[in-house]
Amino acid sequence: EVQLLESGGGLVQPGGSLRLSCATSRFTFSSYGMNWVRQAPGKGLEWVSAISHSADSTYYTDSVKGRFTISRDNSKNTLYLQMNSLRAEDTAVYYCAKGINTQWLVIDYWGQGTLVTVSS
Amino acid sequence: NFMVTQPHSVSESPGKTVTISCTGSSGNIASKYVQWYQQRPGSAPTTVIYEDKQRPSGVSDRFSGSIDSSSNSASLTISGLKTEDEADYYCQSYDNNNHVVFGGGTKLTVL
Secondary structure: OOEEEEEOOEEEOOOOOEEEEEEEEOOOHHHOOEEEEEEOOOOOEEEEEEEOOOOOOEEEOHHHOOOEEEEEEOOOOEEEEEEOOOOHHHOEEEEEEEEOOOOOOOEEEEOOOEEEEEOO | OOOEEOOOEEEEOOOOOEEEEEEEOOOOHHHOOOEEEEEOOOOOOEEEEEOOOEOOOOOOOOEEEEEEHHHOEEEEEEOOOOHHHOEEEEEEEEOOOOOEEEOOOEEEEEO
8 A cells, every 4th residue: 555654744933944754655656746735723625735756847836935845856755845934824734645647636645644833 | 716616514314325516616627637535533634536536446435426517516425324424525626737726625424
């Protein structure tokens, strides 16, 4: 069964930075697009960012553009999200989500999530 | 920007059938795939329907998806409701900029 394991969450002050990782296994990581999706406490799902299988295309929701950077290391089967200039409104559980093919637009598997809390 | 809208909540009795709608804001929802995700309290989402009507392996055939072009909407139907189906359900599609779009979620109560 596909496995997605997020890490790197925690408490950070406003303006600070965090780097999330998503370690994957049991599928050919380099063949699939990937997403980051977040969920603020008590709220719905919000798409954050996506990357194509080869990393030649990346996409961001407007609220994180210029602050967050998605990347992947296909040799390590790992997805990343570098988050800079963090704001209180970035507080959420962040999920790594796998696309069903080289793109990311249809999700078939989700990780368990990692909590990011932005607070002073 | 393209959006999808769901009802905030639905409720139905065990054994009955419930349908959750997902309406596209513009264009033709049938031209894009729609997915449905289940999220039980305290858990990560899981995929119950992808590409409009496909069920991942392991998902009960009580779950089905459909598209109605005339109303520009997608639907998730759950038959033979069980208490374990009580959860939040999210529809998802995408816009012309290759951005993933989620509906606001529908809370299903089985009572």
